Amino acid sequence: MQSGTEAAIGDLLEGLSEPQREAVAHTEGPLLILAGPGSGKTRVVTRRAAHLACTVARPSQILAITFTNKAAREMQERIAVLGVAHGMTVCTFHALCAKLLRWHHDRAGIPRNFTIFDRDDRRKLIKKAIEECDLSSANWTPAVVERDISLAKNDMLTPDAYEARAPGWREESIARIYRQYEELLSEMAGLDFDDLLMRMAILLDKDDELRDDLEDRFRYVLIDEYQDTNASQYGIARRLTEKRQNLCATGDPDQSIYGWRGANIENILNFEHDFPEAKVVRLEQNYRSTQRILAAADRLITGNLKRKEKSLWTQNDEGAAVRVFECETGQTEAKRIAEGISQELRSGGAAREIAVFYRVNSLSRVVEEALLKAGIAYQIARGLEFYSRKEIKDVLAYLRVLVNPADEVALLRIINTPPRGIGATTIGRLVERAKTSGLSVHDLIVSGDDLSDLGRSSAKVHEFGKLLESLRSVLNLPAPDALTHVMGHSGLRAHYSETTSADEAPAQNLDELITASAEYQAEHPEATLLDWLEHTALVADVDSVREGTGAVTLMTLHAAKGLEFDVVYIVGLEDGLLPFRRRDEQDGDEEEERRLLFVGITRARKLLTLSHARVRMQRGCSERTVSSPFLEELPQDGVEWDRVDISSRRGRSDGKTGRLPDDIEEWSIGTLVRHEVRGLGQIVSLHRGAKRTHVTVRFRDGSEQTWVLEFAKLTRVDFDEVGDLDCLDS
DNA sequence: AATATTCCCGTTTTT
DNA sequence: CGGGAATATT
Numbered sequence: 001m002q003s004g005t006e007a008a009i010g011d012l013l014e015g016l017s018e019p020q021r022e023a024v025a026h027t028e029g030p031l032l033i034l035a036g037p038g039s040g041k042t043r044v045v046t047r048r049a050a051h052l053a054c055t056v057a058r059p060s061q062i063l064a065i066t067f068t069n070k071a072a073r074e075m076q077e078r079i080a081v082l083g084v085a086h087g088m089t090v091c092t093f094h095a096l097c098a099k100l101l102r103w104h105h106d107r108a109g110i111p112r113n114f115t116i117f118d119r120d121d122r123r124k125l126i127k128k129a130i131e132e133c134d135l136s137s138a139n140w141t142p143a144v145v146e147r148d149i150s151l152a153k154n155d156m157l158t159p160d161a162y163e164a165r166a167p168g169w170r171e172e173s174i175a176r177i178y179r180q181y182e183e184l185l186s187e188m189a190g191l192d193f194d195d196l197l198m199r200m201a202i203l204l205d206k207d208d209e210l211r212d213d214l215e216d217r218f219r220y221v222l223i224d225e226y227q228d229t230n231a232s233q234y235g236i237a238r239r240l241t242e243k244r245q246n247l248c249a250t251g252d253p254d255q256s257i258y259g260w261r262g263a264n265i266e267n268i269l270n271f272e273h274d275f276p277e278a279k280v281v282r283l284e285q286n287y288r289s290t291q292r293i294l295a296a297a298d299r300l301i302t303g304n305l306k307r308k309e310k311s312l313w314t315q316n317d318e319g320a321a322v323r324v325f326e327c328e329t330g331q332t333e334a335k336r337i338a339e340g341i342s343q344e345l346r347s348g349g350a351a352r353e354i355a356v357f358y359r360v361n362s363l364s365r366v367v368e369e370a371l372l373k374a375g376i377a378y379q380i381a382r383g384l385e386f387y388s389r390k391e392i393k394d395v396l397a398y399l400r401v402l403v404n405p406a407d408e409v410a411l412l413r414i415i416n417t418p419p420r421g422i423g424a425t426t427i428g429r430l431v432e433r434a435k436t437s438g439l440s441v442h443d444l445i446v447s448g449d450d451l452s453d454l455g456r457s458s459a460k461v462h463e464f465g466k467l468l469e470s471l472r473s474v475l476n477l478p479a480p481d482a483l484t485h486v487m488g489h490s491g492l493r494a495h496y497s498e499t500t501s502a503d504e505a506p507a508q509n510l511d512e513l514i515t516a517s518a519e520y521q522a523e524h525p526e527a528t529l530l531d532w533l534e535h536t537a538l539v540a541d542v543d544s545v546r547e548g549t550g551a552v553t554l555m556t557l558h559a560a561k562g563l564e565f566d567v568v569y570i571v572g573l574e575d576g577l578l579p580f581r582r583r584d585e586q587d588g589d590e591e592e593e594r595r596l597l598f599v600g601i602t603r604a605r606k607l608l609t610l611s612h613a614r615v616r617m618q619r620g621c622s623e624r625t626v627s628s629p630f631l632e633e634l635p636q637d638g639v640e641w642d643r644v645d646i647s648s649r650r651g652r653s654d655g656k657t658g659r660l661p662d663d664i665e666e667w668s669i670g671t672l673v674r675h676e677v678r679g680l681g682q683i684v685s686l687h688r689g690a691k692r693t694h695v696t697v698r699f700r701d702g703s704e705q706t707w708v709l710e711f712a713k714l715t716r717v718d719f720d721e722v723g724d725l726d727c728l729d730s
Numbered sequence: 731a732a733t734a735t736t737c738c739c740g741t742t743t744t745t
Numbered sequence: 746c747g748g749g750a751a752t753a754t755t
Binding site: 069194196258359360361362416422539556577580619 | 731732739740741742743744745
Binding site for chain 1: 746747
């Protein structure tokens with residue numbers, strides 16, 4: 001910051017386009033950077049942070065907030081290269097809130113040792129809340145209730161506010177469950193993901209002194225992916241920058257893809273209204289993709305009404321045509337992609353520069369199988385998979401209980417893991433007893449007083465209590481040592497080693513967890529066990545994507561945001577899948593789906609391939625598909641349609657997708673039919689609509705399924721044929 | 731109480 | 746198809 005500063009500042013402004021330079025050089029006051037894909041946003045943002053640190057601020061006064069740990073890490077690294085990172089705070093919203101809430105727990109009115117409840121924990125607790133409200137979880141699906149509560153929290157609605165906003169029979173019940181759930185959380189000193197944000201937003205709202213302190217501490221705030229902020233995050237952003245208005249928001253309305261998580265695209269659209277003094281910079285030149293890829297993206301996104309007009313342009317080459325593969329099944333689709341990738345690799349392409357994106361995780365399977373068969377190495381962006389493994393959650397649950405004894409979800413997980421003779425009835429009694437006595441289950445167990453009514457089990461429970469006591473000492477150890485100790489003394493290590501012959505993965509995963517914690521400890525020497533535990537709760541899928549692994553990357557379209565690859569495949573461009581639509585056909589947000597595809601397309605630098613299958617197998621049955629309307633929104637020029645394997649398809653070859661209408665006469669209730677996958681069945685109902693006929697078939701196992709007749713893979717079966725089929729089937 | 735078996739249900743997308 | 750829960754078995 002002293003000598004050579006002039007030169008350093010000069011360097012930071014070097015080699016930038018005019019709008020980029022403007023953004024980097026901006027210091028005081030609100031700034032909105034509308035950054036199209038591949039427009040060098042990260043470059044601008046990191047340089048601007050460095051520039052601030054060289055001119056008007058100390059690094060410690062700069063706060064940069066991202067949505068994923070990966071983005072935070074990358075930003076930190078790229079600022080470090082510029083030589084000024086030290087002391088800057090770069091982290092995710094969730095990590096920031098967790099830290100601040102821990103630090104200011106007394107002001108927030110929560111215990112210092114709160115634990116973060118993940119999705120599974122939350123679901124268990126919601127289930128419990130539903131039961132305690134005397135509602136049936138058959139009618140009140142935990143998943144649905146969970147979604148509603150999460151959305152309410154993202155909008156910063158308390159149960160009362162939620163109920164007041166949309167009064168009704170359903171809302172009343174949800175609000176009751178919500179209240180009960182909050183009660184349970186607070187008893188257990190737990191916060192879910194949404195709480196981290198909402199509590200922080202509320203705290204900043206009401207605690208002037210704290211807000212003042214934080215505003216003085218963080219004088220320059222930068223928020224990445226502003227289009228994905230929800231009400232809580234927006235509240236935090238506003239409150240943290242009230243005094244100085246030094247908020248720099250970067251984002252792109254066309255890449256807003258988290259509406260389902262409560263993100264409000266209006267936050268970025270209204271930025272200039274919120275900050276009338278705001279300077280707005282548009283980064284529209286694309287440095288990433290070929291002309292043809294960019295043209296496809298640009299043409300597609302024009303279909304959206306809710307957006308800020310942007311004209312994307314590039315000086316890059318025209319490039320190869322965008323390809324559209326039409327395939328017969330998901331399997332042939334995957335096979336063709338594997339072939340394409342093989343070819344790419346043979347001609348010298350690097351595997352790490354190739355990616356496959358899909359709308360839903362379940363589509364990864366077919367692709368994986370095809371890549372495996374073709375001998376192509378791949379990595380999947382699923383960090384969560386590791387942390388959601390049984391053995392890993394078991395160990396972490398021990399630590400959670402040690403840190404926060406009130407954490408009943410974790411306690412019930414480990415009370416009989418590994419098996420120690422404490423069964424369901426005993427656990428039920430303990431929980432009941434805790435409820436009536438007002439003690440936590442943990443205290444009940446550890447206090448050791450008369451548990452004699454538990455009979456033979458009381459000794460085992462007592463023993464478990466002693467185990468917990470003896471493990472307490474690990475709280476002061478570094479994470480790797482604590483883990484080793486807990487794994488050894490709890491019997492988990494032995495438990496998972498015994499089963500080695502069948503499956504050795506669990507034992508290996510335990511080792512891997514120790515390694516991971518050691519890595520973390522090395523990176524953060526000051527960190528406590530609690531810090532590490534918090535860290536494990538806040539990892540995301542994308543965070544696990546490593547660079548330079550020499551493997552093809554597979555991930556969801558959501559996870560792909562912010563990344564780029566030379567070669568990109570996007571699979572499953574089928575109506576209902578992309579754009580995704582729920583089964584109960586209340587249409588989703590088509591504009592958001594379009595943006596999602598836009599995000600996917602714009603990840604590609606050189607070669608883009610979109611594909612769809614005419615028959616898609618999902619949850620065990622194959623169904624006919626309709627190709628995505630988005631495909632028709634692509635430009636005519638520069639897009640090459642490839643329907644090469646269509647000739648190999650079975651059945652009609654007249655090009656019609658459904659049966660002729662007069663055919664329908666032959667289908668009625670009682671008709672015997674055969675389905676490709678499910679076998680023999682009988683039509684039990686038939687509903688004729690204007691365009692489509694819905695048919696419900698009951699199979700021999702008693703199950704029923706409904707299809708659109710025109711698309712169903714059903715064939716009529718004659719009575720005399722049935723005898724034979726019967727023999728075959730039985 | 732622990733293990734083996736069947737059955738039932740479902741999901742976008744994620745911090 | 747696959748995971749988790751209810752159910753059957755030892």
